[in-house]
Amino acid sequence: MDPVLFLDYCGVAVFAAAGALAASRKQMDIIGFLFLAGATGVGGGTFRDLIMGVPVFWMVNHDYVLIWTATAILVFFTAHRVESRYKLLLWLDALGLAAFAVMGAAKGLSVTGSPIIAIIMGVLTATFGGILRDLLAGEPSVLLRPEVYITAAVGGASVYTLGELAGMPLLFCQLGGFLVAFVIRGGAIRFGWR
Template identity: 55%
Template sequence: MTFVDILDFAGVALFAATGALVASRKELDIVAFLFFAVVTATGGGTVRDLILDTPVFWLADHSYVLISVAVAVGVYFFAHLIEYRYGTLLWLDAVALSAFSVLGAEKGLMLTGSPIVAVLSGTMTAALGGIIRDVIAGEPTVVSRKEIYITAAALGAGAFTLLVGLGLGTTLAALIGVCTAFVIRGGGLAFGWSLPPYRTRPGRPV
């Protein structure tokens, strides 16, 4: 099993955990735990594969769904042991985001050979699962909050794509890409890093 394969399954498990934790915070039933876990873990990759016109990954390999289900059941029985579930959710999401930014970029690059497609593919894979989760849960999405999120995914995917283009090995490039995304997203969570927001200015005179 390669490092990218490990990232793949770890990212699915972590995103599934964040979906299940949302269900736990809302005190929902086991079916909701399963639904949120699977949708969060597979949502970004599903949209990516549809856009890239390639077979959807979890249809070809059911282990992704099975991992999500197993994680959801585990969270259902043990979430009460986590003292600060929202903080745990955010940090698990940050790790999953970092892993999926590289995984999506690797798949986009492999299928098309285009660095631009690779970066966009990595960004979509990393960000859309969390966005879909928050929309379904009726919570403010990560896009509407000021912390850096999509930017972290894009930079992680970009770092991986650039390093592979420069001839660096896939494993090392993937590790650097994951670390890049995590440091940036982690900085947003720990220190409130954000991009300068748009400020309303007086319009032009008529």
């Protein structure tokens, strides 16, 4: 399987899980889980594709729908066992943020060829799902928390984009971008980096 597609599937799954956890915190029913999992899982990429004027990715490849559906159902039956759902939500959000910062930048660069647009698309893809989730679930926006959030997406998207422009191996750029974004955001969650 294409490693980029795999990373994208993982991003949708962890963001969908974060959305489902938000539904769990709001004591929604299974349909609420599916709704928030979908909005969080594919919201950022949908927005990215609309702005770039390309077909929305999950309308082309329906596997994404299965991924968010399966994730929502799984979380529905297991979320009550989790000790701190908000903490888990934040960590899943961090994983999704890192995956999508890279994916969004990669798609932005391949579609437009512009590094500036690539970084913006990475940031947009990485952050919009979480913003939408908090908005729909009535949670305080992750954007307004004191610790760094968007910065992690900027870091990951920039590392990927600059790496690809410099002609580095793709897998290296992807891994580098992912790790930079995840370490920055993880440090923010774990150590309160601002």
